[in-house]
Amino acid sequence: MNNLVHIDSQSPQPELIERAATVLRGGGLVAFPTETVYGLGALALNLKAIHKIFLAKERPDWDPLIVHVGDVAMARSLMNGVPPSFELLAHQFWPGPLTFVVDKADHVPGEVTAHRPTVALRMPWHPVAAALLKATGAPIAAPSANRFGRPSPTRAEHVLEDLANRVDLILDAGPTPMGVESTVLDLTQSPPVILRPGGVPREDLEKAIGEVPLASAVEGEIARAGLAGPGMSLKHYAPRARVELFDGDPNKTVIALKRRVEELKREGKTFYILANYGDQRLYAQTLFDQMRDADSRQADVILAIMPPGRGLGLAVRDRLLRAAGSPAAPAAQKTNHE
Ligand code: TXA
Ligand code: MG
DSSP states (O other): OTTEEEOOSSSOOHHHHHHHHHHHHTTOOEEEEOSSSEEEEEETTOHHHHHHHHHHHTOOTTSOOEEEOSSHHHHHHTBSSOOTTHHHHHHHHOSSSEEEEEEBOTTSOHHHHTTOSEEEEEOOOOHHHHHHHHHHOSOEEOOBSSOTTSOOOSSHHHHHHHHGGGSSEEEEOSSOSSOSOOEEEETTSSSOEEEEOOSSOHHHHHHHHSOOOBTTOHHHHHHHHTTTOOOGGGOOSOOSSEEEEEOSSHHHHHHHHHHHHHHHHHHTOOEEEEOOTTOHHHHHHHHHHHHHHHHHTTOSEEEEEOOOSSTTHHHHHHHHHHHHSSOOOSSOOOOOOO
């Protein structure tokens, strides 16, 4: 694949960064690593390039993009007014896996924000992403570099799997360090609301600004959707295998999982177990990779033990629930997406 180049994750080679910046300036697409997942980047103020992102991902036009910025000044230039806690939170958490939803400046194209009056902004710390932003000196729109509905890519190989010849250049810096996407925090509400739990834990935000509600708390969202038919928006981060969740008291959960394993064996089904119980960082880091691995091994079922909802565990729970498409029953139960 000659559109994939290896780049040093700590000290990215300047000539490779310049090559990527040139592709972006020409209106092309560059997949690049961030600390969370790989992004599919295009210059945020270039309409044709933005259009290419939606085509490549097969992303519906109602789903707005995150705009990546190189510094706080660039972020301010894209917003209309500065919400109260922005400075404090940006000072504390940027660069990092935290995305702010703020009122957009007039010159931010509606195509980027799915015609919402708000824009999502994030300053990543990954050295490759930071270098690329510095080289272009311009905001870069970058959703996760997967096809719509597939697990986010944590390795360049995943980008190839999903987007191969739809992207002009892939910067391969190895696996991304965090493995789950950024926390999306809506600063247009007071207090700010978490729209998507992610790399910055809720507890850390609450230490900084007090109580931070979880908006579409996925568990509540699914409860409202009902067991019969999970809503479309929940069918995100989905592997091809059916996902069954095991939640609750660890001892009971393990017993239920073992029972289910025996059942599947009797039925002649193949299964894949996700259970990095106790190490949430590792669970987060390997989650999407394991979902894809399960698919490539053509597992019929993924059996996943839900981590507690603390720290990165909240993001892992959210992604598992979305992958399953409905909730785990108390103690342990299975669910699926069809
Ligand atoms: O970690 C990340 O956030 C990665 C890396 C590449 O930075 N990006 C990422 O982008 O996950 P994407 O497009 O896959 O997810 C962006 C999320 C979507 O759930 C989208 O609906 C939400 O952010 N979002 C974007 N703009 C928004 C807005 N104006 N209001 C509310 N939600 C918004
Ligand atoms: Mg995504």
